[in-house]
Amino acid sequence: MSSMPLKPISASLLGLALVWPFSALAAAPAAGADAEQVFAVLAAEVAAQRGELALAHHYYLEAATLTRSPRLAELAVRSAISADSDAAAWRAVRLWLTLAPEAVSAHQVAAFLSIRAGDMGAALNHLRRIIELAGDAVADAYAQVVSIVARAPDVETRLALMRSLVDVFPESAEARQSLAMVAASAGRFELADAAARRALALRPDWNKPRLFLVRLLLSEDRREEARTLLEGFVANSPDDAALRMLYGQLLVDDQEYGTAREVFARLLANQPKQPDVLFALGILSLQLDDLDSARGYLERLYGTGQRRDEAAFYLGQTEERAGRDPQAAIWYARVGDANETDAQVRIALIEARGGDLERAREILQRLRDRTPEDAIALYMVEAEILAEVDRPEQAMAVYAAALEVYPDEPNLLYARALYAVERDRLELAERDLRRIIAADPEHADALNALGYTLADRTERYREARDYIGRAYALKPDEPAILDSMGWVHYRLGDYDAALDYLERALAALDDGEIAAHLGEVLWTLGRHAEAWAVWEAALETHPGHAYLMDVIERHRSSRTVSDDDNQLQPRESQP
DSSP states (O other), X not given: OOOOOOXXXXXXXXXXXXXXXXXXXXXXXXXXXXXXXXHHHHHHHHHXXXXXHHHHHHHHHHHXXXXXXXXXXXXXXXXXXXXXXXXXXXXXXXXXXXXXXXXXXXXXHHHHHHHHHTOHHHHHHHHHHHHHTOTTOHHHHHHHHHHHHTTSSSHHHHHHHHHHHHHHSTTOHHHHHHXXXXXXXXXXXXXXXXXXXXXXXXXXXXXXXXXXXHHHHHHTTOHHHHXXXXXXXXXXXXXXXXXXXXXXXXXXXXXXXXXXXXXXXXXXXXXXXXXXXXXXXXXXXXXXXXXXXXXXXXXXXXXXXXXXXXHHHHHHHHHHHTTOHHHHHHHHHTOOGXXXXXXXXXXXXXXXXXXXXXXXXXXXXXXXXXXXGGHHXXXXXXXXXXXXXXXXXXXXXXXXXXXXXXXTOHHHHHHHHHXXXXXXXXXXXXXXXXXXXXXOTTOHHHHHHXXXXXXXXXXXXXXXXXXXXXXXXXXXXXXXXXXXXXHHHHHTTOHHHHHHXXXXXXXXXXXXXXXXXXXXXXXXXXXXXXXXXXXXXXXXXXXXXXXXXXXXHHHHTTOOOOTTTGGGOOOTXXX
C-alpha cells in the first residue's frame, strides 16, 4: 500500500454528499464476523483515508460480498464513483440491488449510470422503481427523477425518458408536471404547456402546475394570457397565498399599485404577521404616497423582528418624505446590512439640509474610508448634496478633489459636466465630455450630453447633430437620445424629423422635458391644440416640472384661441 498522506476527498452524485473518510464503526460487520471480513472492512477504511479510492472500492466490495451488507455495498459504489470508475460502480451497484432491491438510493445511482452508459431501457426501469418505492413521498421522488434525467446528454433523450415515464404512469399528475419541467428547461414550450395543463386537469387544485403555467407564459412574453389565466386561478382559489402573492407581483410589474395593494391586503388578513406581505404593503403604500399606511405596515414589519434593516430604511424614507427629518434620521441610524451605506448617505443629506454641512461631510468621508470601493460614488453624492443645499462652489471643489485622486474617471467627469451645464459653465462641461469621448469614442451618454448641450445652449447645431448621431447609432432606442435627436432637428428647422423622434421618445418614456420639446415642435407646426394636449397631459404626471412649466408659461401669452383648441383652455389650477 502506498505512503500517500491522509486527505479527505469529497464528491457528489444526484445531490447525495459523498464525504470521506467513512466511519469504520458505521461500516463494520456484525458481531461474530470472521477475520477475513474484519480485515476487508479495515483495509477499505485505511485505503479511503489515504485517498486510494480504487483500492477502497476493492475492499468494500469484498467486504460486502463476504458479509452480505447493503451498507458496505453502498460504500463500494461511492468509492467507485469518487474514483470515476463506472465499471467498478456497476459491479458494486448490482450487488447493492441484489442485497437491497428496494433501496431507492441504489436505483437512483443505477438510473444515472444507465443514462451515462446510453442504456435508456435500463434507466427507465430504475426510474420507474424510484416512483413505485416512493409511497407518500411521490413528489420528492419525481423531483429526484427530474434531477437524474437532467444528466442525460441531449434534449431528445431527456424528453424521451420523461415521455416513457408518463406512459408508465398515465394518470399521474406528478409525471405530467415533471415532463413539463423538463420540456421547459429544453425550450420546448408547447410541450411544457400541454403537459402542465394535463397535470392540472388530473389535479385541478394543485398549485404547482398553476404557478408553472403562469410563469411559463410570462417567460414567453405572453403577459396578457398569463394575467388572464392567473386571475382565473385566483378567482377559483381566492385565499390561496401563493397565487395571490404571484398576482400581486404581476400587478406591481404592471404598475397597478393600488390593485396590487388590495391583493396583498387580503393576504395580510389571512397572515397578519407575514413579513413579506407587510413589506410589500409598506412599499406599495410609499409608491402611492400613502405615508400613514406605509408607516403602519413598516412599523408592524419592524416589530416582527424580521427584515428589520429594510423596514428601518423604508421607515426613514417614509418620514423623510413626510418632512420629518429628525424621525427619519433616527430610523436610518438603525439600518445595517446591505442598506447601511444608503442610510448613512440619507443621514448626511438630512444633516446638510439642517445646516450642519460639516457633520454631513464627515459622514461621507467616514464612509469613503470604510468602503474605498464606493469612494467615487460617495464623492459624487457629496457634490450632489452640496448642490442641493445651494453650495455650488463647494460642489465643484469636491469634483475637483475627486478628480485629483481619480484622474480622468469617466463617471466623475460626466457628473461634473452635467452640473457645469446647470451652472452655465459650458466651457468646463464641453472639456469634461470631450475628455470622456477621447478615452472612449463609443461612450453614448457623453456623446449625447455633448450634442444636446451644443444644440440647446449654442448655435453649433450641425456639430451637435454629429455627436448625437454617433450616440444614436450606439443606442437607437434610448429615450434621452431620441429626445436629443428630435431637439437638434428642431433647432435645424427640420420639424417633421423632429416630430418623429420626439413622438418616439415620449412613447418610450413619460418625461416632462420630452413632452415640453414635443409640444414646442407641434406649436411651431401650427398644431397648437395638440401642443396644449401634450403639455397638459404631462402636467398631470409631472405637476412640478420646472422646464415644462417654463415652456407652458412662455407660450401661454402668445396662445391664440381657434375653433380647434378653445375647448383646451388652460385649467385655472395651472400656473
